[in-house]
Amino acid sequence: MGKKRRGPSLEELLARPWCYYCERDFDDLKILTLHQKAKHFKCERCGRRLNTAGGLSVHMSQVHKEQLTEIENALPNRAGLDYEIFGMEGIPDDVLQAHHQRVATQFQQAEVERQVATGNPPAGGSSGGPAAKKPKLEPVSDLKKRLAEHRAKRADGAAGGSSGEATPVGAGLTPSASTPGTISYCTCAWSIAIAYSNPFTAIHLYRTLCSTWSPPPVAPYQQIASPGFPPFSPTGIQPGPGSMGYNATGYSPQPFSGPPGYGAPSPAYPSQQSTPTENTPPRPGSLPIPSGLPQRPAFAAPPVNAQQMQQMHMGHPMAQPPVPSYSNGDAARATPPIQSVNDTPGATNDVTEKPVDGTEKPSKKDKAKPTRMIYSDQTVSPEEKMAQIPRYAFSRDRFTQETVLGEIPDATVTGTIRDQDTVVDPAH
């Protein structure tokens, strides 16, 4: 039996044409240009398809006497008319770089994910056990429940002096890592990493993690920078020179304690997303990452005790001591649901401002972006504020007395108001 080819290679992925405005990628440059004409360069008045944003702008101003200000259906930061894009031409270098990096990261994620799903080791290692081969569907609630259990166990384990503290959490991310389901930390990091590629789970996990889980000290974890959904990274999980994860000190509690799932204005931590897509040059931590490949975690051999070592290599649990209690069996079960969520690709890139279901679940577009509200008073409405301006002030007492005092402007009424006929017809 010949070797089965499994999907495109990284090079092939990087070579795919993609749309600057919405980050979708296409099989063919021709299809890309067709997409751009249909989605981004189509006149909303008459439906005419133009070749470029400039063309559309000229068309709008000449034919409809309107000014084009933004590209339709574009990602929020890409809606500008600053660049003349045609197909793949005209994309600014930094955006291109960011895209490549993103593709590469996603590729790696997929790789890791595939390993977890199939149980195949990256390169000729021992088998991960048959349990993981069949992805089972499992609701997110169960997943969360188990995560909570695991956390509790982990806390016990830490108290019991396990070697967990020093284990690199992101170890599972590197393809060169040992078999899936090595020890508790690896699998855990895996599930997080994988979950991040899906917005919903990501946020769920993110929130649960942030609220209850104190992040481990060493955590080389490279996040995916998806433009439709900027990644979150729990404290400490994102290191590396090219990124700028926020750290615990910079995380200020949110002012309102509403329903947790609701997309609140996120605290001000910068996201990787906003960085590459904005085209202003001076950016902290911008992207001179050489090959566009994610950062490899520094992989110092963790102090692993014999018990764990055995687990790592056997791929199945033995007689369990109570301390590192998150067994491989658990790990195997932990992966399938994530896999299943991942099978339904999030449509984050499709429409920019379409209403998103934000009441029940967190909005996928909640950006880790500082926001400034134009009006932020929670108790006094703008009208009440305006009513306090002296110009609009009205004192009922003055009028009920039906006397006119000196300071009342001339425009107000003298005498009885009820009888006044104030009809003004400009026609006469």
Place this chain on the structure above:
Amino acid sequence: MASNQFTLASPPTDAISALKFSPEPDSTRIVVSSWDKNVYVYDLRDENGQVGEGKLLQKFEHRAPVLDVCFGENENEIYTAGLDWDVRKIDLNTSQQTVISSHEAGVRNVVYSPEHKVIISGSWDSTLHVSRTDTGTTTDSLPAVIPLPSKPFSISLTATKLVVAMASRALHIYDLKALALLTAQSDSTSTNGNRVEVEPWQRRESSLKFMTRCVACMPGDTGYASSSIEGRVAVEWFDPSPESQARKYAFKCHRQTSDDGVDVVYPVNALAFHPVHGSFASGGGDGVVALWDGISKRRIRQYQKYPSSVAAVDFSASGKYLAIGVSPGFEDGKDDIPEGVVKIYVRELSETEAKGKGAK
């Protein structure tokens, strides 16, 4: 191709507070209330019946800024509410003004229910006044006063329901029939100042975390949309069943990214449902008006930015016109409003312009 949008001649001289189309099917009459203490009555058609720049029919001066206006039984009867604490009825034919109820603070909203013949006004004194029009409006028939837990900021009604959005994110939905009945009874047994405790049909907390700015009910009497000062709109359904409640959602809009990467969030000042298609328009402090399809959860279109904040939007009864009241508001922090910035734009909508695209 001529532009399908025009501005009305002789607009108010100060910020617009409300703007309403006549409820009569083919009418193009508009009333506009303004902070310049006047209520303006326009018709989009000029003397020759051409829809061009419209004309000002009448103007009624009040003692204080007018905060809301609505049409009554027909398009020759309007009700106004303002900072002078009064709710007035104005007969456009005779220009006669009658005060129908007086609050103890500025009156923010007034609505009229043609089905139940009641005028409901909401004031910052945290009360609703409900006045009946079919009792032969005599001056001594006092309105029923319904206490509210908070200041009402926006009210909207359908044929059967009244939605009152208040401060502290509270929201009450009243059954109009019950409300009309109870207030009618209170009229006859007029004791302690006509105060009636009416239990709302539903009490809700706003799905939005920030102050509610506007509510608007769906034309199909099935639900409502509400907007907040924090660039967000929520769509919800009246039906209290879990299935219907699971359908509710909220989305972000009316935001702009400034040069330094900060997301500037504008309040959503106005919402209006299209009477035919059931889609809705939102107007924000950023001067943008967008049309949304609440069912398929998609944006239908977004219009070119207007020069300043959108204070009010409304569709005509036929759904053919969309009027947009634009005036610089508190967003700019200006005390003075320069000449010529307050404008009323009217957009003539093509047949399918406000129609949803359908589910993807």
